[in-house]
Amino acid sequence: RKEVEQDPGPFNVPEGATVAFNCTYSNSASQSFFWYRQDCRKEPKLLMSVYSSGNEDGRFTAQLNRASQYISLLIRDSKLSDSATYLCVVTALKGGTSYGKLTFGQGTILTVHP
Amino acid sequence: GEEVAQTPKHLVRGEGQKAKLYCAPIKGHSYVFWYQQVLKNEFKFLISFQNENVFDETGMPKERFSAKCLPNSPCSLEIQATKLEDSAVYFCASSPWTGRTGELFFGEGSRLTVL
Numbered sequence: 001r002k003e004v005e006q007d008p009g010p011f012n013v014p015e016g017a018t019v020a021f022n023c024t025y026s027n028s029a030s031q032s033f034f035w036y037r038q039d040c041r042k043e044p045k046l047l048m049s050v051y052s053s054g055n056e057d058g059r060f061t062a063q064l065n066r067a068s069q070y071i072s073l074l075i076r077d078s079k080l081s082d083s084a085t086y087l088c089v090v091t092a093l094k095g096g097t098s099y100g101k102l103t104f105g106q107g108t109i110l111t112v113h114p
Numbered sequence: 115g116e117e118v119a120q121t122p123k124h125l126v127r128g129e130g131q132k133a134k135l136y137c138a139p140i141k142g143h144s145y146v147f148w149y150q151q152v153l154k155n156e157f158k159f160l161i162s163f164q165n166e167n168v169f170d171e172t173g174m175p176k177e178r179f180s181a182k183c184l185p186n187s188p189c190s191l192e193i194q195a196t197k198l199e200d201s202a203v204y205f206c207a208s209s210p211w212t213g214r215t216g217e218l219f220f221g222e223g224s225r226l227t228v229l
Contacts, residue, residue: 034217043205043220044157087157101147101170102218104157 006105023088032091120221137206
């Protein structure tokens with residue numbers, strides 16, 4: 001079983017749609033959780049961190065359920081520019097502590113069309 | 115510098131040849147990470163450094179892969195005797211500190227093609 005699993009999609013949605021991505025992780029000791037965005041053939045960039053209380057950044061909402069080891073990302077009012085691969089990312093542990101090493105899910109491809 | 119600089123952007127090698135990639139982390143960042151991304155977006159962690167010291171090398175195929183981060187020099191990732199399956203984009207990333215932060219700053223990657 002992979003450490004971080006995502007539905008690879010692709011998700012094809014019209015502009016203005018709401019779309020949700022899910023992710024599960026296997027290491028219950030994982031400490032930090034993130035969504036990264038990767039545009040085609042480019043480097044991944046941090047989209048947002050995910051906190052236990054849930055957090056929102058404009059049209060993006062992230063949720064974390066530690067009991068279920070589940071992370072989600074909701075995108076409202078999709079824009080053409082949201083088309084990208086969304087990577088669910090979890091920090092891995094070394095010696096019981098997090099040190100910044102990231103474990104990536106395989107990514108979910110989103111295409112927003114006019 | 116203000117961004118992670120990776121060179122070369124593209125590298126083509128025949129099977130069995132050596133490949134060497136370079137990464138200059140953001141100035142002041144003490145952690146450097148190397149990741150390999152093959153098809154289907156699978157990111158594989160290779161190795162990390164804390165300054166010039168290897169911090170975690172659990173992802174390195176040690177028979178053919180080696181890496182260094184020496185003072186006042188770009189970090190490097192070297193592959194001896196490349197194989198077809200080494201074809202991938204190799205991303206370098208740097209981070210200023212450990213702990214809960216997850217923001218790694220990635221370079222644009224070096225695309226290695228092994229023929």
